[in-house]
Amino acid sequence: MDLSIIIPIYNEEANIQILYDRLSGVLAPLGRSYELIFVNDGSRDQSLRLIKALTERDTRVRYIDFSRNFGHQIAVTAGLDLSQGEAVVIIDADLQDPPELIPQLYHKLHEGYEVVYARRRSRQGESVAKKFTAKLFYRILANITNISIPVDTGDFRIISRKVVDALKQMPEQNKFIRGQISWIGYRQTYLEYDRAERAGGATGYTYSKMIRLALDGITGFSDAPLKFATISGFVVSGIAFVVVLYTLYERFVVHDYQPGWASLMVSILFLGGVQLIAVGIIGEYLSRLSANVRQRPLYIISDTNIPVTSVAPAAS
Ligand code: UDP
Numbered sequence: 001m002d003l004s005i006i007i008p009i010y011n012e013e014a015n016i017q018i019l020y021d022r023l024s025g026v027l028a029p030l031g032r033s034y035e036l037i038f039v040n041d042g043s044r045d046q047s048l049r050l051i052k053a054l055t056e057r058d059t060r061v062r063y064i065d066f067s068r069n070f071g072h073q074i075a076v077t078a079g080l081d082l083s084q085g086e087a088v089v090i091i092d093a094d095l096q097d098p099p100e101l102i103p104q105l106y107h108k109l110h111e112g113y114e115v116v117y118a119r120r121r122s123r124q125g126e127s128v129a130k131k132f133t134a135k136l137f138y139r140i141l142a143n144i145t146n147i148s149i150p151v152d153t154g155d156f157r158i159i160s161r162k163v164v165d166a167l168k169q170m171p172e173q174n175k176f177i178r179g180q181i182s183w184i185g186y187r188q189t190y191l192e193y194d195r196a197e198r199a200g201g202a203t204g205y206t207y208s209k210m211i212r213l214a215l216d217g218i219t220g221f222s223d224a225p226l227k228f229a230t231i232s233g234f235v236v237s238g239i240a241f242v243v244v245l246y247t248l249y250e251r252f253v254v255h256d257y258q259p260g261w262a263s264l265m266v267s268i269l270f271l272g273g274v275q276l277i278a279v280g281i282i283g284e285y286l287s288r289l290s291a292n293v294r295q296r297p298l299y300i301i302s303d304t305n306i307p308v309t310s311v312a313p314a315a316s
């Protein structure tokens with residue numbers, strides 16, 4: 001098998017047929033053997049039925065049906081676990097990532113790279129808020145992590161079997177695949193493209209899912225927030241110490257003091273705030289730590305047409 005295409009699906013009934021047509025249209029001329037792996041991430045619409053209909057017409061179509069919605073990153077992980085291609089493409093189902101770029105990605109990979117990611121030159125049809133928060137997030141992440149995670153890049157990319165095998169050795173529960181791929185190393189490069197609008201349907205990424213992904217990216221690849229909590233603790237303690245000295249001086253030397261309601265409130269609120277932030281940051285790391293200690297499987301497959309013998313063990 002030369003090429004596996006992994007497509008996470010969450011309520012994409014409006015896009016599956018066009019996606020299949022456009023993928024087949026670009027993959028046939030490539031002249032390589034390929035498989036299309038649709039990972040149904042607990043869709044509540046007709047997506048699964050449409051995918052199953054495709055499997056009857058085309059034996060290259062595989063599907064993995066989850067028992068519920070596990071999230072985009074986990075869906076991609078399941079696809080990677082069960083893929084067989086020498087090269088693997090990760091692509092969104094909504095046609096925001098143009099399938100027409102795949103041949104270029106494929107050829108670039110064979111120029112001697114292990115990863116070719118697709119970088120957004122522009123994005124269409126997305127809200128100003130989404131573009132702004134995405135931009136901000138990628139800049140912050142680039143600044144506080146010690147690996148270089150490319151900015152303005154989603155999961156749309158091609159990776160070699162070597163990288164897939166390396167990913168399978170990373171058992172973390174909170175997946176941030178683009179970060180993991182950067183962490184793995186090897187020779188990586190990129191191609192630029194213009195991100196289109198969603199073909200049909202609505203985004204499955206709610207703000208809470210986006211925040212979770214952002215926090216997974218940050219906590220998974222940086223300890224900067226923990227250090228920030230420590231440093232702010234020291235700074236605030238330092239300031240508090242100076243204020244204590246000043247208060248004692250006023251009280252016992254100058255004998256000029258007011259009943260200190262204002263200063264009391266200010267310092268209590270400020271300290272309370274800083275402490276809560278620090279505790280919250282620790283909590284974010286702790287919750288991920290405990291998720292990893294539990295060692296649950298990452299996902300539960302309800303049904304698939306991929307032979308069970310090739311099913312890799314889920315989380316180790
Ligand atoms: N997706 C998924 N599970 C989810 C949310 C999304 O598998 O819980 C899939 C979705 O079907 C699509 C891809 O992940 O193929 C990207 O999602 P979406 O287009 O909604 O995200 P956006 O482009 O708005 O960031």
Ligand code: MG
Nearest residue numbers: 092094096198
């Ligand atoms: Mg999308």
